Amino acid sequence: METTDLPDFKVHNKTYKFTTRGEMDFIDLSEDIQEEVYKSTIKNGIVHVFAPHATGVLILTENDEALLEDIKVFLKELAPKNEGYQHPSNAHSHLRSMILPPDKTLPVIDGKVEFGVWQSLLFVETDVYPRERTIHIQVLGEL
Amino acid sequence: METTDLPDFKVHNKTYKFTTRGEMDFIDLSEDIQEEVYKSTIKNGIVHVFAPHATGVLILTENDEALLEDIKVFLKELAPKNEGYQHPSNAHSHLRSMILPPDKTLPVIDGKVEFGVWQSLLFVETDVYPRERTIHIQVLGEL
Amino acid sequence: METTDLPDFKVHNKTYKFTTRGEMDFIDLSEDIQEEVYKSTIKNGIVHVFAPHATGVLILTENDEALLEDIKVFLKELAPKNEGYQHPSNAHSHLRSMILPPDKTLPVIDGKVEFGVWQSLLFVETDVYPRERTIHIQVLGEL
Numbered sequence: 001m002e003t004t005d006l007p008d009f010k011v012h013n014k015t016y017k018f019t020t021r022g023e024m025d026f027i028d029l030s031e032d033i034q035e036e037v038y039k040s041t042i043k044n045g046i047v048h049v050f051a052p053h054a055t056g057v058l059i060l061t062e063n064d065e066a067l068l069e070d071i072k073v074f075l076k077e078l079a080p081k082n083e084g085y086q087h088p089s090n091a092h093s094h095l096r097s098m099i100l101p102p103d104k105t106l107p108v109i110d111g112k113v114e115f116g117v118w119q120s121l122l123f124v125e126t127d128v129y130p131r132e133r134t135i136h137i138q139v140l141g142e143l
Numbered sequence: 144m145e146t147t148d149l150p151d152f153k154v155h156n157k158t159y160k161f162t163t164r165g166e167m168d169f170i171d172l173s174e175d176i177q178e179e180v181y182k183s184t185i186k187n188g189i190v191h192v193f194a195p196h197a198t199g200v201l202i203l204t205e206n207d208e209a210l211l212e213d214i215k216v217f218l219k220e221l222a223p224k225n226e227g228y229q230h231p232s233n234a235h236s237h238l239r240s241m242i243l244p245p246d247k248t249l250p251v252i253d254g255k256v257e258f259g260v261w262q263s264l265l266f267v268e269t270d271v272y273p274r275e276r277t278i279h280i281q282v283l284g285e286l
Numbered sequence: 287m288e289t290t291d292l293p294d295f296k297v298h299n300k301t302y303k304f305t306t307r308g309e310m311d312f313i314d315l316s317e318d319i320q321e322e323v324y325k326s327t328i329k330n331g332i333v334h335v336f337a338p339h340a341t342g343v344l345i346l347t348e349n350d351e352a353l354l355e356d357i358k359v360f361l362k363e364l365a366p367k368n369e370g371y372q373h374p375s376n377a378h379s380h381l382r383s384m385i386l387p388p389d390k391t392l393p394v395i396d397g398k399v400e401f402g403v404w405q406s407l408l409f410v411e412t413d414v415y416p417r418e419r420t421i422h423i424q425v426l427g428e429l
């Protein structure tokens with residue numbers, strides 16, 4: 001089989017750590033993701049973003065202060081804090097993470113992450129106290 | 144390293160544009176996605192579908208007229224239109240897009256997108272007026 | 287173009303079948319996914335998990351018995367069974383599947399699926415009777 005007419009293909013992995021300031025802290029990862037795509041030198045493919053946490057969330061949304069306040073209220077109503085849950089202490093954190101899972105994939109075209117004009121990728125802390133969090137950023141594609 | 148016993152690997156990108164007819168317009172993309180997979184000549188891998196919009200949604204569901212009516216009611220109740228939001232004019236559109244993000248990945252096996260029998264991929268307009276929308280379809284895999 | 291300094295790249299596909307015991311049965315797929323990654327001999331990349339079903343769900347969560355009871359209650363309240371839906375018999379099953387779609391991607395680094403300590407991937411039956419279900423597990427990456 002002849003491979004010489006196809007571009008080289010590779011995987012670029014980056015593990016990124018940060019500390020959140022507590023419940024409903026928002027961290028915008030959009031620039032970090034674009035920076036890893038530049039470093040990877042990958043031109044066409046995907047970037048996969050994943051948080052290995054059962055009480056964290058990744059969302060695609062407009063990063064607008066008023067909207068983030070609306071999102072806080074929305075999440076509080078969707079999975080309220082005190083509902084007589086069976087799981088102790090942070091069941092609401094788990095339910096929010098289940099419904100907004102920390103698993104997002106974005107297109108990479110000509111070396112650029114194809115975010116829409118009003119679209120950012122944010123991590124949302126759903127646990128009840130500040131925590132150290134990990135994000136895996138992986139770029140897969142053609143050089 | 145020897146590569147001659149592995150199949151060739153590539154990325155096929157297609158950007159697709161269309162105009163929606165307004166809030167809660169549904170557009171079935173299933174056939175367009177299968178067509179791009181055929182064109183790519185990729186046999187095994189994934190197809191990633193992404194809308195670069197903060198007020199658009201991609202859903203996997205049965206494309207049945209009665210069910211689409213149920214989905215409209217469900218989305219209206221999940222994120223109602225007039226809730227005293229802080230973000231002006233279309234916060235409900237953003238909340239619906241956040242909870243049903245426009246990011247879906249489907250398996251490609253033997254050149255076929257492995258939709259279930261009752262499963263289609265639909266774009267749902269969640270903004271409040273007709274808009275021009277973009278979809279990135281990317282096929283990654285072995286020829 | 288020179289490919290000899292890049293690792294080999296491949297796709298490993300596995301289709302997995304099982305029978306559920308009825309509505310709200312939970313099946314933990316985490317070990318099956320890790321096993322397919324081992325078999326693939328892929329070291330760096332992603333594993334994509336997909337259920338070709340319009341009334342099935344994949345969730346990332348802690349596999350804790352008390353929490354699974356909370357999740358049952360949460361799903362029942364999110365999309366209740368008898369709401370005067372237009373779609374006959376199982377509209378609530380479809381709504382639950384739409385909002386928790388059976389499409390998840392996980393990072394593979396050094397041959398290991400990067401689940402968090404408290405994170406598992408579970409299939410949830412949302413249809414109203416026991417069914418035979420299919421899961422496609424695909425590993426894409428570098429050997």
